[in-house]
Amino acid sequence: MYEKNGEKYFIVDSHMHFWDASPANWVAGHENYAKGWIECFHAYQGLGPPETHWSIEHFQKYSEQDLMKDVFEDGYVDIAIFQPTYLTEWYSEGFNTTERNGALAEKHPGKFIVNTRFDPRDGDAGLKELEDNVARWGSRGVKLYTAEWKDGSRGWTLKDPEAYRYLARAQELGIKNVHVHKGPTIWPLDKDAFDVADVDHAATDFPDLNFIVEHVGLPRIEDFCFMATQEPNVYAGLSVVIGGLMHARPKFFAKVMGELLFWVGEDKMTFGSDYGIWEPKWQIEGFVDWDYPNDEFSDYPRVTTATKKKILGLNAAKLYDIEVPEELRLPAEAGTPGAGDDAQLVDDGARV
Amino acid sequence: MTRTVGAVVDVGAVLAALGTVRDPELDEPVTTLGFVSSCTVSPDGVAQVRLRLPTYFCAPNFAFLMVADAYDAVAAVEGVRGADVVLEDHFASDAINAGVAARAGFVASFDGLAAAELDELRADFVRKAVMAGSDRVCRPLLAAGRTPDELAGMTLGDVPASADRERLRARLAELGLPAGLGDPLLVDPRTGEAVGVEALPLHLRRARLTRVGAEANSSMCRGMLRERYPTRGHGQTEEHP
Numbered sequence: 321m322y323e324k325n326g327e328k329y330f331i332v333d334s335h336m337h338f339w340d341a342s343p344a345n346w347v348a349g350h351e352n353y354a355k356g357w358i359e360c361f362h363a364y365q366g367l368g369p370p371e372t373h374w375s376i377e378h379f380q381k382y383s384e385q386d387l388m389k390d391v392f393e394d395g396y397v398d399i400a401i402f403q404p405t406y407l408t409e410w411y412s413e414g415f416n417t418t419e420r421n422g423a424l425a426e427k428h429p430g431k432f433i434v435n436t437r438f439d440p441r442d443g444d445a446g447l448k449e450l451e452d453n454v455a456r457w458g459s460r461g462v463k464l465y466t467a468e469w470k471d472g473s474r475g476w477t478l479k480d481p482e483a484y485r486y487l488a489r490a491q492e493l494g495i496k497n498v499h500v501h502k503g504p505t506i507w508p509l510d511k512d513a514f515d516v517a518d519v520d521h522a523a524t525d526f527p528d529l530n531f532i533v534e535h536v537g538l539p540r541i542e543d544f545c546f547m548a549t550q551e552p553n554v555y556a557g558l559s560v561v562i563g564g565l566m567h568a569r570p571k572f573f574a575k576v577m578g579e580l581l582f583w584v585g586e587d588k589m590t591f592g593s594d595y596g597i598w599e600p601k602w603q604i605e606g607f608v609d610w611d612y613p614n615d616e617f618s619d620y621p622r623v624t625t626a627t628k629k630k631i632l633g634l635n636a637a638k639l640y641d642i643e644v645p646e647e648l649r650l651p652a653e654a655g656t657p658g659a660g661d662d663a664q665l666v667d668d669g670a671r672v
Numbered sequence: 673m674t675r676t677v678g679a680v681v682d683v684g685a686v687l688a689a690l691g692t693v694r695d696p697e698l699d700e701p702v703t704t705l706g707f708v709s710s711c712t713v714s715p716d717g718v719a720q721v722r723l724r725l726p727t728y729f730c731a732p733n734f735a736f737l738m739v740a741d742a743y744d745a746v747a748a749v750e751g752v753r754g755a756d757v758v759l760e761d762h763f764a765s766d767a768i769n770a771g772v773a774a775r776a777g778f779v780a781s782f783d784g785l786a787a788a789e790l791d792e793l794r795a796d797f798v799r800k801a802v803m804a805g806s807d808r809v810c811r812p813l814l815a816a817g818r819t820p821d822e823l824a825g826m827t828l829g830d831v832p833a834s835a836d837r838e839r840l841r842a843r844l845a846e847l848g849l850p851a852g853l854g855d856p857l858l859v860d861p862r863t864g865e866a867v868g869v870e871a872l873p874l875h876l877r878r879a880r881l882t883r884v885g886a887e888a889n890s891s892m893c894r895g896m897l898r899e900r901y902p903t904r905g906h907g908q909t910e911e912h913p
Binding site for chain 1: 697726727728729730731732733763778779782784785786787788789790792793796800803877878880881882884885886887888889891892895896899900
């Protein structure tokens with residue numbers, strides 16, 4: 321919970337990690353990829369305030385104590401949602417697996433939601449693993465990283481028939497939320513790997529699943545926003561948006577937020593710190609204080625305290641059926657957090 | 673014809689050639705983005721160019737286009753007898769550098785991983801550049817009181833001459849679309865059809881969104897590049913205000 325000026329904010333960090341990218345976990349022969357990956361993440365951290373930067377050694381592998389302090393003690397987070405990313409081609413024990421996250425969650429009951437993942441290239445064995453993970457960790461969500469390398473393959477898309485088989489099975493198992501994360505490679509490499517058209521297809525064909533597009537489809541925010549206006553079950557995950565832009569690029573942060581509020585709407589945007597890339601504390605404090613910098617932005621929808629309460633926690637709480645304490649809820653007239661039925665331009669009155 | 677060895681090629685001419693090479697995704701020159709880490713010409717006329725990108729994992733297709741375009745641009749400079757263009761510090765450096773040096777094309781360079789060359793990918797992003805460019809040209813007009821209805825009837829020549837207008841015309845021409853001063857200002861970049869009055873408000877909103885997206889990406893890439901490399905690139909500029 322975060323409190324500022326008498327307003328109390330229930331905080332759900334809907335996209336965070338507990339990874340091990342230390343050299344001891346690098347796959348022999350693939351060290352360059354393992355090193356390149358974590359150094360790339362570390363450079364992203366450089367876009368946050370200088371006093372929040374970590375050494376590369378600390379960044380490669382932070383401890384349970386670090387996480388609990390940064391996220392809950394200092395970071396105001398009420399519930400954190402683990403999003404695994406395996407990358408077992410590069411990291412022997414995986415970069416950030418369901419098991420690694422789940423073990424931590426079991427030690428701290430009531431603090432975490434443990435999402436799992438699947439990779440449609442894993443065939444029947446992968447379906448079994450998905451079932452086991454859902455049973456073992458009670459997962460209600462999956463994180464899908466379509467750019468993951470596997471043997472000779474450089475990635476996959478949600479349109480693949482195998483992906484549909486997995487989505488259907490995930491739904492049967494009780495999975496409700498699908499977090500999609502795009503990366504720089506897919507097959508074939510001549511296509512735009514960041515294209516979100518496959519999410520559009522899957523969202524249409526699986527109307528009872530929610531698709532949270534992480535980092536709002538960056539670097540394809542325009543495609544994402546336009547798709548989100550047409551699909552009631554598509555949400556904007558703000559990981560990277562707040563962490564990567566709010567401090568380092570405030571002008572673009574304002575524009576991107578304005579576009580998201582215009583096209584997607586405040587009921588369908590969810591905060592995610594992307595910890596350990598960025599600590600949640602400064603992101604939450606900064607976002608609660610944030611408003612458009614000047615009149616140049618008067619065309620965009622306004623940002624209210626209710627907007628921020630929804631984005632920082634209430635929307636994700638709705639998606640994950642998290643019980644929000646009475647005093648942290650919004651009055652009914654503030655709209656429905658997480659409402660999935662407003663797939664239209666949210667502010668038709670806004671000028672071009 | 674034999675050339676005098678030494679002092680044949682001005683390195684400035686090579687840099688100018690590199691200034692015509694764009695990052696297809698960001699629609700900005702690789703020079704101003706800071707992607708040219710070094711550029712020299714040997715006494716026997718071989719241009720040596722080193723390119724760098726904001727991350728180790730930048731998308732390999734766009735990286736390939738930049739290296740290949742840089743090779744073509746540099747090789748075409750008068751007096752250059754050979755081009756040695758190398759992308760550094762990238763997961764696919766070896767495949768890209770070898771493929772470009774061998775003039776092999778993308779499919780051959782990424783054996784089994786690519787199904788086609790990159791013309792369609794490039795065209796997709798030129799279309800985005802047309803949308804973003806439409807916003808750059810139209811926003812000042814709207815701010816000056818022009819209505820969307822008026823814009824729908826305007827030609828490219830009705831807009832005051834500016835760098836943004838010429839940039840828009842160049843992108844339209846790249847797509848093979850009408851780009852003359854008597855041609856429509858606002859077109860659907862996919863079909864080349866003029867945008868009608870009714871479709872115009874949504875078209876302009878999409879144009880703004882596309883521009884915000886591209887400029888935010890560019891801004892983030894510049895930030896990442898600075899995190900990665902302390903040195904300035906040749907021709908690197910600060911962000912547009």
